[in-house]
Amino acid sequence: MGRLVLRRLLATIPVLLLVSGGVFMLIHLTPGDPIDAMMAESVDATVKETLRRELGLDRPLYLQYVSWMGRVLQGDLGRSIRNREPVIENVGRRIRPSLQLAALAMTISLVIAVPVGVLSAARRNGPLDRAGTTFALFGICMPNFLLALLLIFLFGVTLRWLPISGYVDPLEEPWDGLRSLMLPAVTLGLALAAVVTRTLRASMLEALAEDYVRTARAKGLSESAVIRGHVLKNALIPVVTVLGLQLGTLIGGAVITEYVFALPGVGRLVVDAVFARDYPLVQGVVLLIAVGFILSNLAVDLLYGWIDPRIRPR
Amino acid sequence: MDGSTPGSGLAEGTLTRAPAARPAAAPRWRALRRAASARLAPFGVAVLLTALVAAIFAPVISPYDPLKQDLGHTLAPPSRAHLLGTDNVGRDVLARMIWGTRVSLVAGFVSVAIAMAAGGVLGLFAGYAGGRADGLVMRCMDAVLSFPPLVLALALGAVLGAGLTGVVIALGVVYTPTFARLMRGQVLSITAREYVHAARALGATGWRIAVTHVLPNALAPIVVQASLSVAFAILAEASLSFLGLGIQPPAASWGSMINAGRGYLQQAPWIAFGPGAALFLTVVGLNFVGDAVRDALDPRLLD
Numbered sequence: 186m187g188r189l190v191l192r193r194l195l196a197t198i199p200v201l202l203l204v205s206g207g208v209f210m211l212i213h214l215t216p217g218d219p220i221d222a223m224m225a226e227s228v229d230a231t232v233k234e235t236l237r238r239e240l241g242l243d244r245p246l247y248l249q250y251v252s253w254m255g256r257v258l259q260g261d262l263g264r265s266i267r268n269r270e271p272v273i274e275n276v277g278r279r280i281r282p283s284l285q286l287a288a289l290a291m292t293i294s295l296v297i298a299v300p301v302g303v304l305s306a307a308r309r310n311g312p313l314d315r316a317g318t319t320f321a322l323f324g325i326c327m328p329n330f331l332l333a334l335l336l337i338f339l340f341g342v343t344l345r346w347l348p349i350s351g352y353v354d355p356l357e358e359p360w361d362g363l364r365s366l367m368l369p370a371v372t373l374g375l376a377l378a379a380v381v382t383r384t385l386r387a388s389m390l391e392a393l394a395e396d397y398v399r400t401a402r403a404k405g406l407s408e409s410a411v412i413r414g415h416v417l418k419n420a421l422i423p424v425v426t427v428l429g430l431q432l433g434t435l436i437g438g439a440v441i442t443e444y445v446f447a448l449p450g451v452g453r454l455v456v457d458a459v460f461a462r463d464y465p466l467v468q469g470v471v472l473l474i475a476v477g478f479i480l481s482n483l484a485v486d487l488l489y490g491w492i493d494p495r496i497r498p499r
Numbered sequence: 500m501d502g503s504t505p506g507s508g509l510a511e512g513t514l515t516r517a518p519a520a521r522p523a524a525a526p527r528w529r530a531l532r533r534a535a536s537a538r539l540a541p542f543g544v545a546v547l548l549t550a551l552v553a554a555i556f557a558p559v560i561s562p563y564d565p566l567k568q569d570l571g572h573t574l575a576p577p578s579r580a581h582l583l584g585t586d587n588v589g590r591d592v593l594a595r596m597i598w599g600t601r602v603s604l605v606a607g608f609v610s611v612a613i614a615m616a617a618g619g620v621l622g623l624f625a626g627y628a629g630g631r632a633d634g635l636v637m638r639c640m641d642a643v644l645s646f647p648p649l650v651l652a653l654a655l656g657a658v659l660g661a662g663l664t665g666v667v668i669a670l671g672v673v674y675t676p677t678f679a680r681l682m683r684g685q686v687l688s689i690t691a692r693e694y695v696h697a698a699r700a701l702g703a704t705g706w707r708i709a710v711t712h713v714l715p716n717a718l719a720p721i722v723v724q725a726s727l728s729v730a731f732a733i734l735a736e737a738s739l740s741f742l743g744l745g746i747q748p749p750a751a752s753w754g755s756m757i758n759a760g761r762g763y764l765q766q767a768p769w770i771a772f773g774p775g776a777a778l779f780l781t782v783v784g785l786n787f788v789g790d791a792v793r794d795a796l797d798p799r800l801l802d
Contacts (some may be wrong), residue, residue, distance in 0.1 A: 214658040222660075245669040310610035328734050330741045331757060331775040334764065338772075342765045437649025441738055445761070455650060456742055457656040471654045475646050 302385030324379020431484030546784025618678025626686025
């Protein structure tokens with residue numbers, strides 16, 4: 186297992202290098218001069234020159250990359266050109282709401298998806314199964330910003346049960362914090378629940394067709410004991426994979442959800458940076474998100490081998 | 500025998516039929532029939548056709564000028580004059596929705612076409628070249644896949660500039676690796692088959708093999724992937740427009756209309772939910788069509 190982890194880590198290095206190169210090149214993809222894109226035309230020419238020199242844009246490309254990479258490796262992701270704050274601090278301040286949102290969304294999705302998926306498969310083609318698969322289809326096709334607006338319309342505007350924007354830290358004020366995160370987490374969680382339901386239903390059906398299930402039934406176990414003791418455990422393995430695959434969608438969804446509900450998270454930071462044309466900040470945050478994404482995918486991969494020794498990659 | 504269906508991957512079936520150079524017409528008809536008989540496909544096709552008609556004939560069927568403001572009738576609820584009501588500056592929501600169809604369809608189809616072309620060429624090249632070139636191309640594809648799709652599209656959109664072109668290119672880049680991987684896999688599996696060995700032994704050039712054997716056989720899974728991707732590309736364009744990238748106001752797109760309606764959920768929910776319904780229905784419909792195409796071209800996936 187230790188060697189496997191090491192090998193997978195080593196295999197990640199070239200991808201990380203390419204990713205960093207891509208993020209570095211972002212700023213050079215702007216049609217025209219990036220400095221002009223970042224600053225209004227009225228800004229004084231000397232101020233523009235200073236920024237150009239500060240970002241190193243006056244030097245040859247490869248030198249720029251080497252010095253940028255050197256700084257990144259030392260943990261210096263540059264500074265926002267708007268508020269002059271280091272990118273790392275910017276992200277550090279905003280990571281907590283994002284993680285809380287993701288954790289709550291994932292919990293909600295499992296709480297919904299596991300029973301729905303299991304019941305769908307157990308009563309295949311029954312009315313419950315129809316309802317379950319329809320729910321899954323709707324969840325997959327529903328844009329999350331639209332779902333967010335529907336939830337706001339229903340629970341925020343019409344019923345007035347939950348706040349529709351703003352953030353309270355649940356670690357400081359548990360009740361108000363949970364309330365402030367509830368609608369965003371449901372928005373994000375429902376889409377995830379749809380995908381998980383679909384996967385779980387399919388893998389349950391597959392597991393139900395196995396010989397050991399027939400044996401378990403033959404020895405007189407009740408159907409629920411068969412499902413709990415034999416089917417569910419095996420059927421949950423693909424769910425882990427899907428949760429891993431959905432990480433990217435989850436992050437993208439978090440960007441939109443944080444935007445709609447005005448949560449001060451990392452996703453909101455990306456959107457704000459993009460619209461402020463604060464390229465150093467965009468670069469830094471996107472790089473951090475990509476690295477986080479790569480590492481969590483790696484973790485899921487390894488977790489997968491740990492859960493199911495049969496498929497441990499050699 | 501369905502084995503000769505392109506891309507079915509059933510090498511034995513293909514082999515035994517290989518002498519009959521012209522593929523029999525029957526499987527193709529069967530494929531079409533299967534697609535048509537899929538339960539939900541007709542709904543999907545109807546939605547897609549409606550969207551296409553709305554997009555193409557927008558100037559004819561749109562009841563009003565989508566940009567014309569009428570400050571005397573702002574936030575008017577749906578009525579006979581304005582079937583879906585008006586927005587905060589008195590523009591007709593239905594008219595804007597119809598014009599928005601153009602943006603959505605263009606974004607969905609063009610970005611997938613870009614991804615299909617770029618990914619197809621890259622995958623073909625990687626699969627054929629093998630070795631280091633293959634490694635390099637595929638690691639680059641891995642790198643693109645290392646970004647959460649929406650974040651990558653946002654970042655690219657940011658530097659390419661807001662507007663439909665930027666968004667379409669950004670989405671094209673985001674979807675390219677999927678097609679490259681698919682194409683490469685196809686090339687590797689097809690070039691390993693006996694009929695390609697046979698063609699090579701007969702002296703066919705690499706180019707000829709690529710065009711007459713590999714491409715036609717590799718196309719089916721690519722088409723399936725493309726038909727499923729369009730729905731997600733439309734969703735992605737709407738998400739980017741919602742965030743404010745994409746086509747710029749006052750021009751109408753579903754995503755930006757939904758965003759504009761956000762502030763009027765209480766007084767005028769139709770501003771957001773009209774285009775929202777259109778977007779949702781289109782995505783559902785395209786998904787049905789995509790599923791039907793998959794079932795038709797890839798019998799292995801049938802239950």
